[in-house]
Amino acid sequence: MVEDPNSLLASRAESLRPPAAALDQLTGEELSLPVLGTALPAILEAARLQHCRTAQALSVRAPSLDAYARAACVWGDGGYHRHSEEHGAVAEALLRSSAEDPTVMSGLVDTLAVSPAALSHLLHGLKISATYRPELAKALGAVWPHIMESVLTRPLPTQEVDRYRHQERLMEELVPNPTPSGADLHVDNTLARARRTWLPLDPLRDLIDSWTTSAGTNGFAIDNLIEFLKTQPIHEQIEPGMRWVRQLCVSGNGAVDSAGYLLAEWLHNLRSEVTGSARPHYRAVIDGLALAQHPSASALQRLDE
Structure with missing residues (x-):
């Protein structure tokens, strides 16, 4: 569990600020997206299941999602190189959580919608997760209409703002196609299996x-x-x-x-x-x-x- 928010600081920020007392005191520039990408799936799973620390997990779930969104927007808009598949663990945990509480996913999507780069990476990760986990396709289908509506009803960014053409990438990802991993050596078999239970x-x-x-x-x-x-x-x-x-x-x-x-x-x-x-x-x-x-x-x- 995230008991010390300073453990989520990016290395470049560790010596530049006094210790933070809470996650909401950390900006996206100060947070480490890879560290959050490791912590968030565990938090989501802990909040989804019933056990002696469920209440504690639920209490940190929303602040952790907000922190992840802040960091993802900064990393995406800054053009940092980060493969979409590195969001896979977060994407899978989000789909499992959204099957029981759709607001977990819809809230994050609405927050990330201001950053086409961050949202496109997440969508790619969601599609990969559902491609390899047939039981998650139903959850993907439940949240995808909201995702599409959220993107299609937002004003397009200006060319100056979208200098890396992130909006183009987001629009490509907006159709929910089964998506194999780049490391898959049996893509045809993977796609054939996914098509049987797709949206x-x-x-x-x-x-x-x-x-x-x-x-x-x-x-x-x-x-x-x-x-x-x-x-x-x-x-x-x-x-x-x-x-x-x-x-x-x-x-x-x-x-x-x-x-x-x-x-x-x-x-x-x-x-x-x-x-x-x-x-x-x-x-x-x-x-x-x-x-x-x-x-x-x-x-x-x-x-x-």
């Missing part, structure tokens, strides 16, 4: 529709959308999926600005399933690939000759 589409339908018109045209956004769609039944991949893909990746001049890595194969695999109502979207995407001179465009066009 349903209906609670996210309107939010994803809105996201496709504001996420930009970065290739990772389209890949993340397709990975999410591949967790859904074929008929939902076709509609609304095909329309969402068109909205996301076909620009005003009709060309696909960024096809990512998955688009061409996904279109090829779904060709025989495309319905009459979805065919205009399907054709618009293929024609957009041709306008962009994508190497797979001509093969896809020949399939319909």
Whole structure:
């Protein structure tokens, strides 16, 4: 338990301030995010379970979450190099806690929403956790609508504020696709297993529709959308999926600005399933690939000759 808040100081701050009596006296600049990332999961688990020190854990949970948010915002906005997977233990503990108390997650998300970098790292960690822990997918589905609404309804940062393009990264992460670890040697098996228990589409339908018109045209956004769609039944991949893909990746001049890595194969695999109502979207995407001179465009066009 965090009995001495000074144990969470970053090394650079240890000699620069008098000892603090409480966590709320420490700024994000003074706190060590790696140390908090180790302490917070233990606190969340201790507060979630019933035992002789549950009350003590609950008393420090909110201050610890606030401290973590302050530190994460500083580390993210400062461009410090920290892999999203290093948030994995925190993400898993948050999902377990939010299954019993959704305000644990929603409160942290709302606090981190001022920092696109910090929130994008957390979202990536949440998706990785649910990918490898099928029992957490339900908790992820319960909190994701709030996450999307919180981000989509906030004003966009100015270019001067978002000099590291963190908002672009956040928008990419905003679609809840299963996400394997970068160290996974069996990605296909991991994704196939995750798809069997992944989030349903209906609670996210309107939010994803809105996201496709504001996420930009970065290739990772389209890949993340397709990975999410591949967790859904074929008929939902076709509609609304095909329309969402068109909205996301076909620009005003009709060309696909960024096809990512998955688009061409996904279109090829779904060709025989495309319905009459979805065919205009399907054709618009293929024609957009041709306008962009994508190497797979001509093969896809020949399939319909």
